[in-house]
Amino acid sequence: xxxxxxxxxxxxxxxxxxxxxTSSVQMVVVQPALLNARPYGGSVSxxxxxxxxxxxxxxxxxxxxxxxxxxxxxVGGVVAxxxxxxxxxxxxxxxDYSVRLVEGMRAQKCQEDVEVEQxxxxxxxxxxxxxxxxxxxxxxRVAVLLRVTTAxxxxxxxxxxxxxxxxxxxxxxxxxxxxxxxxxxxxxxxxQVVDExxxxxxxxxxxxxxxxxxxxxxxxxxxEHAVKFMANSQYDQAVAAYTEAIRLLTDAKVERDxxxxxxxxxxxxxxxxxxxxxxxxxxxxxxxxxxxxxxxxGVDSVERTRIRHEQLIDQGLGAQ
Numbered sequence: 609x610x611x612x613x614x615x616x617x618x619x620x621x622x623x624x625x626x627x628x629x630t631s632s633v634q635m636v637v638v639q640p641a642l643l644n645a646r647p648y649g650g651s652v653s654x655x656x657x658x659x660x661x662x663x664x665x666x667x668x669x670x671x672x673x674x675x676x677x678x679x680x681x682x683v684g685g686v687v688a689x690x691x692x693x694x695x696x697x698x699x700x701x702x703x704d705y706s707v708r709l710v711e712g713m714r715a716q717k718c719q720e721d722v723e724v725e726q727x728x729x730x731x732x733x734x735x736x737x738x739x740x741x742x743x744x745x746x747x748x749r750v751a752v753l754l755r756v757t758t759a760x761x762x763x764x765x766x767x768x769x770x771x772x773x774x775x776x777x778x779x780x781x782x783x784x785x786x787x788x789x790x791x792x793x794x795x796x797x798x799x800q801v802v803d804e805x806x807x808x809x810x811x812x813x814x815x816x817x818x819x820x821x822x823x824x825x826x827x828x829x830x831x832e833h834a835v836k837f838m839a840n841s842q843y844d845q846a847v848a849a850y851t852e853a854i855r856l857l858t859d860a861k862v863e864r865d866x867x868x869x870x871x872x873x874x875x876x877x878x879x880x881x882x883x884x885x886x887x888x889x890x891x892x893x894x895x896x897x898x899x900x901x902x903x904x905x906g907v908d909s910v911e912r913t914r915i916r917h918e919q920l921i922d923q924g925l926g927a928q
Contacts, residue, residue: 629822630819631835632817633820637814638925641809641810644922645687645695645696651688651694651695652697653693653696654676655697656672657752658702667798668702670798675805682811683812683813686810687809687810695758696759697757698805698808700753700805703752705750705751705794706748707747707786707790707794709777710744710747710774711745716741719735719736720736745777746775746776746777746790749771750771750794750797750798750800752768752769753766753767754768775790818876821870823869826856827852830849830850830853834849834850843880846877850877851874854870864898871897872906874890875889884910887906
């Protein structure tokens, strides 16, 4: 029986057109932790989060609590959170949590009235010249240094997690106030950094998007059903639908590039259902039918997925 965590149980969050000629399925999959806690007793303790500026003290405490909650929600409960004595010890250092205005100057053409003398008479004349124009942007940035050691003090991980975003303000004002969305963005960036740190310490669910090519007639409706099957984690039905689409398009003698797209689609299903060798075979077949379209990058994707699959097993989320 396939374990739903190992096989990336797909949770439908929406179907949408990704681009002309393609359809997308948004799903939630399980990613392994960057650090495997099992060799260290499968447990972690959180030390304090240091604030490198007095203004960051409150958010440092909040981020520690948010990270603690994420570990408690670890997929499969394979990582135990301990107040003291965990096999892994994580500590944070909030280096930046700010929204700032960034200003600069640029030349802009403008009109200016000047007095000139014509035939002994002074008249006003409009002339064009370069005028300096001040501009303002806002810049939100969150930077946290995460340090993970063993209980004995050996450093296993030391890295800054940084998230940032820049937006425009009103150039016509002299040093405008920060817009409301700047502070809302700061909170989103904080959540992003916490997510990244949680993925270092424990397996987590993350959202991904799988893209499928649409099919030509006479297999168009069959491929539409395949996408719906995939969105509901019905791998076998999706494979059967794409296999039928391949038969229909082969019998119809469509162009090779159209047939290649369906082999690619079936390869995607095989990859997400952890049938790695079958996925590679379909990606290679797609490349054989339509060389140079980049289908072989699917083979690299399979190998990365295979590694993540093995890491999940190592972290205690093995097949049952």
